[in-house]
Amino acid sequence: MDYTRTSAPGFCQAKRFSSVSSRSVSSRSVSSRSVSSRRALLAGVWLLAGLLSVPFPGPGQLQASESGTPRTVRDALNRPVTLTVPPERIVTAGRAMIMTAGVLWAFPGVPDRTVGLGRNTQGPANFLEVTHPRYNEITLLERTVGPEQVAALRPDLVVLKSGVRESLGRPLERLGFPVLYVDLETPEQYDRDLIMLGAALDQEERGRELARFFRETTRAVTARTAGVPREERPSSLLIYHRQAGGQVSFNVPPDGWLQTRLVEMAGGTPLWRGANPGGGWSTVSFEQIAAWDPDTIILVDYGGEAPSLRDGLARQPRWRQLRAVQEDRFYAMPRDYYSWDQPDVRWLLGLQWLARQFHPRLFTGEPLEEEIRLFFSTLYGIESRSFEELIAPVLAGDLP
Template identity: 25%
Template sequence: MRKLIFMLFLLMGVALYAISVIDDLGRYIEIDNPPERVIIAAPGVTGFFTYLGLENKIVGVTDWDSFALSHEVEKIGNLIPLNIEKIISLNPDIVFLTGGFQESEIPKLEQFNIKAVVINPNTFEEVFRDISLIAAIFSEEKRGSELANEFRKKILEIAKKTFSIPLDKKPRVFYAMITGDVKEIWTCGTGSFLNQAITYAGGVNVAAPYTGNNGWFPVSPEFVLDTQPEIILVPFYYDGGDVEVVNKIMEYAPFKELPAIKDGRVYAVDGNLFAYANPDFIKIIENLYSIFYGE
């Protein structure tokens, strides 16, 4: 009888932990127990785990994830194609991916009964939602709700300060991601999280009237000349790269009459920070607000 009661309580405990979630691809996923071994196959997802204090669950990341520089975790290789053999060897309870180019990797994982969850936010609101989603997967709903609300509060504190600034007093901003020379520029328009970040921080994104895949699209130097930005933001990705990218813009002869060049308002920003929509959205907006208004 005691054994039967014990088994009933055990089964009840398992049932209490079982949850169902819908990921950012709209996929319905059942999770029987809070995961203990996690592989993050998309660097942008890692920021959610550090924000939620779930770093100890991570057993593997891609070769492109800076998390491995400061933590003892296994590297699983590239984002695509995923090294399924390596992933299986780490015996994960769950693998987190992003959308778009990684979607084709999901069936490969499911073939080996590995649960896959897609986290693919592209707005402040979607980051807010995904904080709670990931927390729920690990049975940390209360903490997830508290941190999600704290995230929203910090974002809106800055947004409220900039909302009352007249439009003609806000700086005209251009984000210049240079892939080669200055003739090859990608920028962020409507539909990108950086467009939203620039707006919340009190800037006017000169590329906002346009869009592309996830809000990103290529532009020519003529586009920059036509839009006359007062501030140019240029991402860099390695130590010392900040000076290089700023000089590349400042020394480009066709840009010499731009307001941003004449006023010396070309700023290098951390490309690794600005690359992903995750809870670091707070740091991005704080950084931008400081650049725009010197606070």
Template identity: 40%
Template sequence: MSLSSLVPRSFFVGVFIVLAVVGGVSQRQGIEVVDALGRVVRFERPPERLTLAGKGSFMLIDAAYLFPTEARQRIAAFAGAAQLSVDWLTLIDPTFRQTKTLLESQVGPEQIAATKPDAVILRALESTKLGPGVERLGIPVVYVELETIERYLNDLRILGQIFVNSKRAEELGAFYAERLGRVAQRTREIRERPRVLVLNYSVRGGTVAFEVAPVKWMQTQMVERAGGDPIWTSTAQPGGWTVVTFEQIAAWNPDIIFIIDYSGDARVTISKLRQDPLWASLKAVKNNQIYGFPGDFYSWDQPNPRWILGLSWLATKIQPKLFSDIDILSELRAFFSLYGLSPETIQTKILPVLKGDLP
């Protein structure tokens, strides 16, 4: 297993190659990876066996597979998750059942060690939980954030360092930066921001609840960037979804409502809400401005790589005059091609599973 050491350093992005060769990077060269916590993780050679684990591991898996060749070759194991889609994994890595170890979602350090990784990749929220236990077993840990728009491009660069493919990281960064720039440029000088409410619909123990996201979460950031005013921020609590009552929703009486449904199709949920007299009295429902957040195998509102699709889609709904030229299906095809999926595969395997308010 590669030796590593962790050195506190003010945050920067970069990778130091200990040995250099003309024409590329030798797989025997040492590397340094600067992770999301600003730590320097040193390897005598690029890690060849990677284990991905921790909370929200499906987001981490999907980000890693934006490096299709490296992910297939170097990921040895990953942890399951509530939202993990085997059908999606089969599309992007048809042999994963034979080549990868699928761990339990609540995996511990000893189970991770059993996969014999050269390094473990975790989200930064595990830096005080799972991470220290893994490091005590002598296994290097590299953290990525995968939580905010501001840091997402850096997370891709970190993965590029681990996979020793900075060129691919730059290509991915350009894809995201182009779309972020388009939204930022068009919304920079808008004077009127519609009052927007994003609600997560959930059913626990037979009880229906509506929840709002924390201020720093992706859902709130996406609304702000897409030209809307997220009206729930004064009510949201940090660290997780906050349940809100219908009375609070009615008091807000938003211009636009977006419904997220991780366990189903939000269009079905909205159809039921329209039949409820209380919901029918809301301005957004009266004006036909209530939408189901899109998704395919995963919803587009999360810190999964699909958030860039969610941002573009939101912009077309919140500021339709500014983004009337955006063809979301074209955006979708461009995005899924990043995983190496052919146009035919996208047509036959992705489009049929689309959910939410899409063309």
């Protein structure tokens, strides 16, 4: 399917509009009053999307849906999970909740059937809240939620990251609740998990459509960057700025994380490969950054301050000695509500942005703005007016 011409079933065709941002756009706050107006705006969007995206059932199908149909789905851990479809009381919580919720929100009707959701702890505003008119009716759960709190919501489907099975999932399994584990850490896992969630949510065609969109968008980038010779791949450093206890640190991702894959797929050379074989962010000194002296530096900050932090660092004498700073290739990773580098659905935007930073000539005449609009249209049915109201005001980072 050509997504530049036709978006996902039930959503309107993506269109081209005027430029949404300039380089180093500043993030703007989302007030409670603005959230209320945006919820009202999105009510119509979600209603239309839900009505048009799911085929009207025939008599037999309607009867099955009303009574609930048992279905067995294999999850990311290859466990057979038997559940009733369509599920009516969905919970997703625990670590990395924005990643599971971001995917679930792409299935029409699922936000309305979500009864429990982990609290958002990333960024200045909450995408899930501003795009769901009845968000306040959902029970919000802490990151350290226990099984008793989830069980009290009487869920008929619990969607969790596989990494929280021991702490949260296994106790819920013992209580008899259907727990579906997803990974959502790599492009390959996204492909599998989207299809699997489609089956679990009784929206198999939607799951396949989303998987196809991610797969084809990724291939549209890698088909071009794969042929770039090694000597033309810019040496790159992606660093996460972290401030805790008054101390600032710069951190690189592990070799196996999506951030490293994104740089490689976009046609760059991650200089930190081999420096962090562990399972989490690893702190590096400025002396190590200077020794690497990369062609390109990408600064990540999950609090939404990457542009201002980058500007401040670039004014410091020692940072001004770095090649990337001197050649104006010190970039703030873009974001809307969440940063585009992580294994949230927005990694697809991060890949397209990185490829254009590394190899702009490969994407001449293909504005990133159109890809951003197509992304939000295909996943969430967010079109012209809604995009200008919900997305454009919070875009930040080094956007063309």
